[in-house]
Amino acid sequence: MIVSVSGLACIRGGRRLYAGLEFTLAAGESLRLTGPNGVGKSSLIRQICGLLPCTEGSISLSASPALADERAALDADRRLGEALRFWARLDSAPSDLLDQAIERMGLDALAELPVRMLSTGQRKRAALARVLASGAALWLLDEPGNGLDDASLGALGRAMDAHVAGGGTIIAASHFDLPHSFTRSIDLRYCAP
Template sequence: MTELLRLDDVACIRGDRLLFEGLSLALNRGEALWLRGPNGAGKSSLIRLAAGLLRPAAGTALRRERVALIDEAAALDAELPLRRALDFWARVDTVDGHSVDRAMDVMALAPLAEVPVAMLSTGQRKRAAMVRVIASGAPIWLLDEPANGMDEAAQARLVAAIARHRANGGAVMLASHFALGVPDLAELDMGALA
């Protein structure tokens, strides 16, 4: 297996609070890691650290490939129609419109292409964020609570997208309060690190 992401002896401090220290892990092609634990255990901080948005207080984080991230913000212009908002990210990620079309089909959002992002429900916004991740073509997916607000059908689409990504050599780090039914999922209990 080819390693896509490695964290060596990392520590994370937010404010005055040490969330975790001495954490080492590797994520290889085809693997998925579920970060679980109570609120405040450091799941989101670890995702942000892995993405390079947060510096470790100690240790090193190495990403060998591009990263796509979902966090609490959809990062889509709320005033634009969904398709135009997604096209902005396609240009940033240097992918063509066909990638966006395919990803919208995967997440069943094509019928909402002309709806302003501001008018989407919470679950639809999460699906839209997932479209952005899928269309990016990034080998490393960092997904922070990606199923929040999703109904069962949308969650099934999310799980299927994760399976396809892994089958194609991608890797996934998933922070969630539940496993989503993703098969062959390694677990890291963030609550045990505190």
């Protein structure tokens, strides 16, 4: 099992968002988290990657995760290519993986541009390229489709299909349909205590 979650609860600001959450994901499975705003989709993703404490229940990961959330985490003054290479080096991923990721997210023409010049959608694509280039087996995507145009959504869908087909695992939170056929889906509304 790549991810196994049992009896997980999340308390934010004194309020229990969800409780008794149970699921396991194996290699080659993808999970979509749905539910209205504020139901705890982002919190669950942050708990899985260890950014929020897990006070009740347990999470175990047997693969390294890569996270793309609403913040691109790219230095505004650096060129896009360099900013992405910084993370690729930290991940010690092979450099052709980064070139591939840049190409797949359609960022070739933007690699020399400083990050602060990028639009919202381009920034989102850059964050997704960072995940693609990490070589991590588990992708955690928080609203990956936000701000993307149709062509970029298509590219994202193809990248997700390829990752799952290659034995990777994906957990994505999205309030609209993504062009990828998820193997599982959890609506967090029904996990509220």
